[in-house]
Amino acid sequence: MTTTKIENIITKFLTNQVSASVLSQLEIWIQDPNNEKLFNQYVKINYVIEYNMKEFDSQKIKSKLLEAFAREKKEIKLKKLRKIIYYSAAAVVLGILTTTYFFRASLFNDPIAEPVIIVNNTIKAGTDKAKLTLEDGSVVTLEKDKIYKKDNVVSNGKELVYKNSNKAKSGLAYNYLTIPRGGQFQVKLADGTKVWLNSDSKLKFPVAFVEGRPREVELIYGEAFFDVSPSREHKGAKFKVLNKDQEVEVLGTEFNIKAYKDEDKIYTTLVEGKVTVSGFNSKKYLVPNQQSIINLKNGNITINLIDAYNEVLWTKRIFSFKSKTLKEIMNVMSRWYDVQVVFKNAELEKVKFNGVLSKNDDIKEILTIIKKTNFINEYEIKDQKITIK
Structure with a gap:
């Protein structure tokens, strides 16, 4: 060729x-x-x-x-x-x-200001880790390359898998998967639905679903990408993702929900299939490459046409920023690297960037890249705190 x-x-x-x-x-x-x-x-x-x-x-x-x-x-x-x-x-x-x-x-040939202050830089990129809370209240630490097995569930340190043969007879028993800042994890639910969880996220889900009844999970907070097992494989049972401020209902599809505790908007992005988003006495229907945004301050729901592919690249260990402000970018970085970010000049928060970066990059490399655009003069890393000047 x-x-x-x-x-x-x-x-x-x-x-x-x-x-x-x-x-x-x-x-x-x-x-x-x-x-x-x-x-x-x-x-x-x-x-x-x-x-x-x-x-x-x-x-x-x-x-x-x-x-x-x-x-x-x-x-x-x-x-x-x-x-x-x-x-x-x-x-x-x-x-x-x-x-x-x-x-x-x-x-x-722009002159590049070089002053950078680094004191005790212990910041590491995120990795596969989570806390699994079982139905009896006990907590299991899941870590990269660490094997866990118990009854109906197994983990290889990257993904948690529940046996798809399990069927709840009547009542439901729930587990919780909590992803800390600086972590990520995957879970395959008992119905075959796959869920990718981003940093600082928490999912509540049943150990097994009741056959023929709606399959419901709750994204308590954070960001998750869902690849839902089709309803036709579960006697028509719909799949619902609940959150305290919205409900997403699907038959079988791929979509992303971002609902962080420190943000005043909930973003639902449809990659494939169809979903309905309900919240604040309103219901919207999404088609692929549409994103609903619920404003938690006033309850308004807006629909935007976007590139859904960019919204889910985080599941592939990639940061994709399209016309994002430095504040938005640093919010993402703070969760992944488990750091606090402080801006000395509030105007810097509004500067917009476009970029595609690996989640494996050292935080210093990313900050140096941004610094060399000449938008920021310098940055300081001290323990788990980054100050941008």
Whole structure:
């Protein structure tokens, strides 16, 4: 396969225009890890060219960007790429925050202020961990690479799996899965529904469901992505996700709910299928790529058209920020890295960024990337507290 052809396929892939047959060509072509550099470089440069051409209408800048693209392409020989799947492709992208700085610094030679104060930096990226509260009130610590087994449930340290053969005869017994700040975990419920839980989240769910009756779980707080087992496999039983301020009802679908305790809005994003969102005496119907937002201050529900793919990248260990303020970004970071973030200048909270970053990155690397955009002068890390100046 020629370089030009594979680049065309990658471009279509990144812009969501690739068909299943074409994607299969890319998957076949991506077998050798030695070619990861080609994929990284091609994606990185194209992201930057697109971003900078929108940001600046200057022929000089366009020319320099294209020159940089051509220069980097010459340094790379075409080899086979490692096999990837659709949702994980963005994981190899270094991100617009990184690459925007790379080109801004080289194109404009902006002086970069260097003062950074780091005292006792013990901040670590989040990992797989959770607390499981059983029906008898006992608590089990679940950790990465730690095996847990008991009766109808087993965990490999990343995912909790309940036996799908279990059927509650009458009353329901509930378990709770609590994800701390700096953690994430997955659970496969007894009906086959899969749930991804983000940092600082808590889910209440039955150990087994009563056959033929609605399947109900409660997202007490936090963020969760649901891949619901279809109702047709459960004698038509609907699936409901409850929250103190809303109810989401589905037959079988994929959707994301974000309902953090420290936020005054609840976001429900539909990836596939159909759902109804009810709250404050109002009901809305969502179709794929729609997001409902419940304003907890006034009870209003609004519907926005969005790219649902970006909203669920967190399940693939990726941060995806599209026109997000620095305050919104730092809220996400504070949960994942379990830190406190303080802004010395409130105006900095409003600055907006676009970027795709790995959740495995060191917090210092991410802060340095943001700092090199020249929006912030410096930052300070002291124990579990970050001060942005």
